[in-house]
Amino acid sequence: MLRPLLTLTGGLLAALAVVSAQAKPLSQEDISVAEVLRDRALESSDAYSLVESLTVEVGPRRAGTEGDRRAVAWALQKMKTLGFDRVYTEQIDVKRWHRGHAHAEVVAPFPQPLVVSSLGYSVPTPEGGLTAEIVEFADVEALTKASAKKVKGKIVFINRRMERARTGEGYGPAVQGRSKGMRIAAEKGAVALLLRSVGTDSDRFAHTGMMSIEGVENPVPALALSAPDANLLEAMLKRGKPVEVKLDVDNELLADGPSFNVIGEITGREKPEEVMIIGAHLDSWDEGTGALDDGAGVAIVLETARLIAELPSRPRRTLRVVLFGAEEIGLVGAKQYVEAHRSELDNIIAVSESDFGAGKVWRFDTRLPENKFDIADQMMQLLAPLGIERGNNNSHGGPDGSVFVAQGVPAFGLYQDGTDYFDFHHTPNDTLDKVDPENLKQNVAAWVVMSFLVAEMEGDLGRVPTEH
Amino acid sequence: MLRPLLTLTGGLLAALAVVSAQAKPLSQEDISVAEVLRDRALESSDAYSLVESLTVEVGPRRAGTEGDRRAVAWALQKMKTLGFDRVYTEQIDVKRWHRGHAHAEVVAPFPQPLVVSSLGYSVPTPEGGLTAEIVEFADVEALTKASAKKVKGKIVFINRRMERARTGEGYGPAVQGRSKGMRIAAEKGAVALLLRSVGTDSDRFAHTGMMSIEGVENPVPALALSAPDANLLEAMLKRGKPVEVKLDVDNELLADGPSFNVIGEITGREKPEEVMIIGAHLDSWDEGTGALDDGAGVAIVLETARLIAELPSRPRRTLRVVLFGAEEIGLVGAKQYVEAHRSELDNIIAVSESDFGAGKVWRFDTRLPENKFDIADQMMQLLAPLGIERGNNNSHGGPDGSVFVAQGVPAFGLYQDGTDYFDFHHTPNDTLDKVDPENLKQNVAAWVVMSFLVAEMEGDLGRVPTEH
Numbered sequence A, B: 001m002l003r004p005l006l007t008l009t010g011g012l013l014a015a016l017a018v019v020s021a022q023a024k025p026l027s028q029e030d031i032s033v034a035e036v037l038r039d040r041a042l043e044s045s046d047a048y049s050l051v052e053s054l055t056v057e058v059g060p061r062r063a064g065t066e067g068d069r070r071a072v073a074w075a076l077q078k079m080k081t082l083g084f085d086r087v088y089t090e091q092i093d094v095k096r097w098h099r100g101h102a103h104a105e106v107v108a109p110f111p112q113p114l115v116v117s118s119l120g121y122s123v124p125t126p127e128g129g130l131t132a133e134i135v136e137f138a139d140v141e142a143l144t145k146a147s148a149k150k151v152k153g154k155i156v157f158i159n160r161r162m163e164r165a166r167t168g169e170g171y172g173p174a175v176q177g178r179s180k181g182m183r184i185a186a187e188k189g190a191v192a193l194l195l196r197s198v199g200t201d202s203d204r205f206a207h208t209g210m211m212s213i214e215g216v217e218n219p220v221p222a223l224a225l226s227a228p229d230a231n232l233l234e235a236m237l238k239r240g241k242p243v244e245v246k247l248d249v250d251n252e253l254l255a256d257g258p259s260f261n262v263i264g265e266i267t268g269r270e271k272p273e274e275v276m277i278i279g280a281h282l283d284s285w286d287e288g289t290g291a292l293d294d295g296a297g298v299a300i301v302l303e304t305a306r307l308i309a310e311l312p313s314r315p316r317r318t319l320r321v322v323l324f325g326a327e328e329i330g331l332v333g334a335k336q337y338v339e340a341h342r343s344e345l346d347n348i349i350a351v352s353e354s355d356f357g358a359g360k361v362w363r364f365d366t367r368l369p370e371n372k373f374d375i376a377d378q379m380m381q382l383l384a385p386l387g388i389e390r391g392n393n394n395s396h397g398g399p400d401g402s403v404f405v406a407q408g409v410p411a412f413g414l415y416q417d418g419t420d421y422f423d424f425h426h427t428p429n430d431t432l433d434k435v436d437p438e439n440l441k442q443n444v445a446a447w448v449v450m451s452f453l454v455a456e457m458e459g460d461l462g463r464v465p466t467e468h
Helices: A002-022 A028-043 A046-057 A066-081 A140-145 A176-187 A227-238 A291-309 A332-340 A342-347 A370-386 A401-405 A437-456 B002-022 B028-043 B046-057 B066-081 B140-145 B176-187 B227-238 B291-309 B332-340 B342-347 B370-386 B401-405 B437-456
Strands: A086-094 A102-108 A112-114 A116-118 A130-137 A155-158 A192-196 A222-225 A244-249 A257-266 A271-281 A317-324 A348-353 A361-367 A411-416 B086-094 B102-108 B112-114 B116-118 B130-137 B155-158 B192-196 B222-225 B244-249 B257-266 B271-281 B317-324 B348-353 B361-367 B411-416
Touching (some): A028 A291, A046 A437, A066 A257, A130 A140, A130 A192, A130 A227, A140 A155, A155 A176, A176 A192, A192 A227, A222 A227, A227 B046, A257 A291, A271 A291, A271 A342, A271 A437, A291 A317, A317 A332, A317 A437, A342 A348, A348 A401, A361 A370, A361 A437, A401 A411, B028 B291, B028 B370, B046 B066, B046 B437, B066 B257, B066 B291, B086 B332, B102 B116, B102 B222, B112 B227, B130 B192, B130 B227, B140 B155, B140 B176, B176 B192, B176 B222, B222 B227, B257 B332, B271 B401, B291 B317, B291 B437, B317 B332, B332 B342, B332 B401, B348 B437, B361 B437
Parallel strands (some): A130 A155, A155 A192, A192 A222, A271 A317, A348 A411, B130 B155, B155 B192, B192 B222
Antiparallel strands (some): A086 A257, A102 A112, A102 A244, A116 A222, A130 A244, A257 A317, A361 A411, B102 B244, B116 B222
């Protein structure tokens, strides 16, 4: 009695599932294929081999440098071996900059050297360096409120600490000092900016990064201090005597030059003109080898595409991997991509970027019209066993992805654990050993589920109003 | 009924304890005083203030540099405020050396920069640098066995990893490449040495340190590579093509110059000529601020003495704090101290040095004649509650202490947890934030017990045969 009953019940459930699935964007067959892809991803170390290759054979690749050119050649060559149907580059224009030396030392009252790094586009000091007293501010808001008299002729020292969080949410408030600090300091007559690094570590590495220089009339040198060096200045100031620092910085703004977005496509079998974009950025800062930022992302999206390209047939839509150029210096590749492809934006069905290191994915965010949540719910069947929880609908699609989101393109966000990310971000310490091969497999598993199912699904995702 | 019985029992026990104590080198009163000192140590943050002061107000202090001179002045000034009866310096002679820049980069097949640090006394490269192929060796033994033909004209790359251990026992075998590698490479006609850093971290810091240059006829430049950079070279070599590296190093051997042992004494009330030496070294390497190596040790022994100096009366013997100069470049201060004080060595009742960072003390070692173990057993009454276990009788007394031990002087060793010590050792990352204030209190608590009781005990400790 028991067995027939179970069979009957099973059959009934299966029938109900079919009825239910028919109302959903993803068929059971799609989900089964995605499950196979996911499990293949968990068994493959190819993504790790890719980030190893990029960091060893190319290494630093700041936009517009020789390393950047080598990275573009590397990406083209790799894509050609990974099964893409079409591989090509699109040129972009970047503001180039030469990083020279950056030395800093306390000259009084307690002479000793400091570890610093020029922020991107920092001007040099005058020949022979400059020496001035430092004046400390708790954050960029305090600097904004300060009188020019307090600042004039001095080196502004912004001493704001960044909070550690799995989401990396401490970054946004802390990075204000880096993006705006030099401008405000220069306007008030400071001779330079020293910024406590935007980072969560306590290692003697300064964290470099981009600052806004557009329209700054008299830019001054701007340097990040490692956390232990910021502690040193803080401790010296507490002793009540003026602290004088000498800076000697040799950078140079160069003529604009070319870089490239590198693009690989798996052409859709039914709707080739409809495109799911998955991206990462190819450029890196120049003091590490860009393993976490964003070699890992490059590897994750390339391996995702390779697994999908190995299926016996193409997904319904085109899967386009875009390795964006010049992300680090202002989302330059993404902005120029969207500009160049404005007429096709309606065909970009969704976007997602991997650019938050190599930690495990723990949350699945979306940016979808509310009547399109079904697809995300269905994906969660395959993502939940990877330890991923359903997040919110405020995904920005990643840094480059956000440029598409601003145009109404739907987005998916596979949120990585960023607890340690800002320990290494933009430092010489962003190297391959910080990438956990097992975590990388879990990332690819999540990405291949999401990417395949969006490319394969019935229906569409519509647009998401940008005031969302 | 119960209460009188307990009182009686208590009285009986106390009486028995007195009888027992009379046969032991430490009286119950001595132990009670030591217990008070220990508990005061656990409540005081003065040791942390001392290492903070040294790292902030002096910072790097490589022997024979301006920083070293400032450190000597700092130590004298501090000692004068801490209650010593006598404070003085003894001059030593040191081999001086200027560290200039050290740049390294892979030029083929995968051009990218490397993070390196000159080993102590490394010669410079020729003007304009040198470029050569690297040849890898697993360790210094493999290099020793290699033919000159394999090495001639090349850059030797010693790629030995160091094992992590609480005892730091991985250091001895790993440091051979640093102490002997350059000599052997030069003898076989190599043009330079690149050494995987002697360290346990995976941060992009190279670990500098001393090498032996005595009698090397044609020294060549010798540089440590950070672990991630050694990984890079290893990965490039695995790809099977010759790897060429360019080095550009600017160092200079200078004329010999003075440094100092800085000494403070608490004069013994009964046997002032008998001396317990507790030490640390004042010099540091020059890329960090010498917080762990050996600012922490300096702070521990100074605070130990301060606590003892605060007692209403002096201990029976003299407690002498020696802050040794030039430890890092070959135990120079200790060797010259022993040479200058050879006639008084019999009066140095025991020696102990703190020079293994700022981790908690977990083991109490000794180097005593076997009939003198009683004192250590008695000390354990007060050390065990600090989480310290009784260790062995092979203590070397610390690096500088070992020079005394070689002359038969008994030694005590309060062994610190060194699990993380070689993550920071001899790198720019040896900074104050690596010192845990609570661990420092526990260290002082153990040191003050040991130091007071040796200075105060009945009897003597004899000599320990050097073939021990």
